[in-house]
Amino acid sequence: MNSTTRAITLLRGLSRVLNQGTELLLLCLGLCMVLVIGLQVFFRYVLNDSLGWSEELGRALLVWLTFFGAGAACKRKGHIGVDFFVRRLAPAPRRVTAALALLVSICFFLIMIVYGLEFSWFIRHQATTILELPKWLLFLAVPASGLLMFFHSLVFLIDLFKPEPEK
Secondary structure (H helix, E strand, C coil), X not given: CCHHHHHHHHHHHHHHHHHHHHHHHHHHHHHHHHHHHHHHHHHHHCCCCCCCCHHHHHHHHHHHHHHHHHHHHHHCCCCCCCCCCHHHCCHHHHHHHXXXXXXXXXXXXXXXXXXXXXXXXXXXXXXXXXXXXXXXXXXXXXXXXXXXXXXXXXXXXXXXXXXXXXC
16 A cells, blocks of 8 residues: 555545544534523423523534534535536546535635634634623634535545545
């Protein structure tokens, strides 16, 4: 196995491990969100007393779930796409079309990373109203998920032009 093949294998493995960690994070975030919202419903409708912090925490969890869920969907190639015409192309034009789509996606993910970090820095002194969580921490989900999707897409792009190693 040459060094290029080893590097590609390492990148694929890292992509897989990152996705496993992401899916574990999604599980934990989802369970926390169910618990928080469940507590809010119980307190509001059974005890007639509302938890002021639950809506704010639930919203923050939903933001992180959404962005990291997009990263996991990216790894599983679960995002919606219009491939009606692409499927009818010959293998070479199909590969070029896939590469162009990945390059456009990679550019978008770079924009998410750069402007997400910039915005997080801009609001670094702000905190949420009730929990007083730093808002930059909440908005860090944007560049973090952008980085995750950038990495997965980069591996897909490399895989697109690198044949599987012979056995």
